[in-house]
Amino acid sequence: MQNWKFAISSIMSHKLRSFLTMVGIIIGVASVVVIMALGDGMKAGVTKTFTKDQEYVQISYSPNKSGYVTGINIGPSEDTGEGGGESGPAAEDRGMAAPSDMDGENAEDVDGQVQEAPPVVQESWVKKLTKIQGIDGYYVSNTSNATIAFQKKKADGVNIQGVNETYFSVKKVELLSGRKLTPSDYSNFSRVVLLDEGLAQQLFGTENPLNQVVSVGDNNYRVVGIFKDPNAGTALYGASSGGSALMANTQLASEFGTDEIQNIVVHVPNVKEIKSVGIEAAQKLTELSGVRQGEFQIFNLDSILEETNKVVGIMTSVIGAIAGISLLVGGIGVMNIMLVSITERTREIGLRKALGATRGKILVQFLIESMVLTIIGGLIGLGLAYGVNSLITTLAASSLEGPPIISLNVAIGSIIFSAFVGIIFGILPANKASKLNPIEALRYE
DSSP, X not given: OHHHHHHHHHHHHTHHHHHHHHHHHHHHHHHHHHHHHHHHHHHHHHHHHHHTTXXXXXXXXXXXXXXXXXXXXXXXXXXXXXXXXXOHHHHHHTTOOOGGGOOGGGGSEETTEEOBOOOOOOHHHHHHGXXXXXXXXXXXXXXXXXXXXXXXXXEEEEEEEEEOTTHHHHHXXXXXXXXXXXXXXXXXXXXXXXXXXXXXXXXXTXXXXXXXXXXXXTEEEEEEEEEEOTTTTSGGGOTTOOOEEEEEHHHHHHHXXXXXXXXXXXXXXXXXXXXXXXXXXHHHHHHHHTOSSOEEEEOOOHHHHHHHHHHHHHHHHHHHHHHTHHHHHHHHHHHHHHHHHHHHTHHHHHHHHHTTOOHHHHHHHHXXXXXXXXXXXXXXXXXXXXXXXXXXXXXHGGGSSSOOOOOHHHHHHHHHHHHHHHHHHHHHHHHHHHTOOHHHHHHOO
């Protein structure tokens, strides 16, 4: 305890010099903590983005490695027990292309096998998936991009999502004003559209957008609703996105030349059942489609999330290591000032030795003093890091995946590392002080 008092007394007696010595440690700790916090915040933001809609399980078709196959059975059919293939209405009802509908390479043999065309999914198939225990809803959608304009204002690269009638009951879209799509919008192929709030603000400013007519591509659409896009301001929004809009998937398919169903999503309220229920749904959809060489699969974000966080972690570590070089500079400064301090206190050291202080006690005294100096610098640096992160959160929150997060482990680790720097760079001065001859030290002026 006495050594700690000596250390604090020595630091307080030379406040300015001690502070200037700690500057390198302060900057080093603050830099490393800020970078680690930004990295942790980014990983937390990415994880939240990937998992916030985890109960919505996406199902997609995956062909086998040999390519798409036509849906024509070369060998015995499992359904009929006879050879030959399906064609005409029967094949079309099952979402498969008949031979007369196929062209080019889709109909060519590959290694003696005819390729199977990807199934044209029917909503009636997807609806049957709700009979699976654990699934309480579904929706299907398609997407396209277009320019949306109102008078002289326009937004390029708007992401237009076509949705079916069940979308609004399953997805829980936050409607800010106006109405959602109605059954008559689908049956009448009404040219109506919902805009996200950012897009509406861009096109209309303070003017009320409801019932206004906008041009979507080459056609005019009436704005019937304004909704809040949960992906606005995130990486999923897209750097070049001009906003987002919703319309009937049937309307999008008829005017933009897309399939009515490009995306299949089932809602699984219990996230613990996502994998088992999702796999069962994919298998059921494969069975309903009648495909032979391909299959439907659930879209698993775990591997993508793991790889993304791994890349972010590596980048954070590399940049943090570069920033940590300032800790090395700070440590050299601590060693330098401790050598000066020992020179100034040579007579004090000689007196302590003359009164019976051992070499070990002198060594510990100066190691503690060096360590206290770096710990105080580390604490100040940690406080500075909290301030910088708060400033970053305030000024640049919209451009970050997630706010900077200073974890308890990083905070404690920064203080421990500061103390470790003090010990490492204090060994040489402390060792020099402990080796002083008491008689020569007392003579020193």
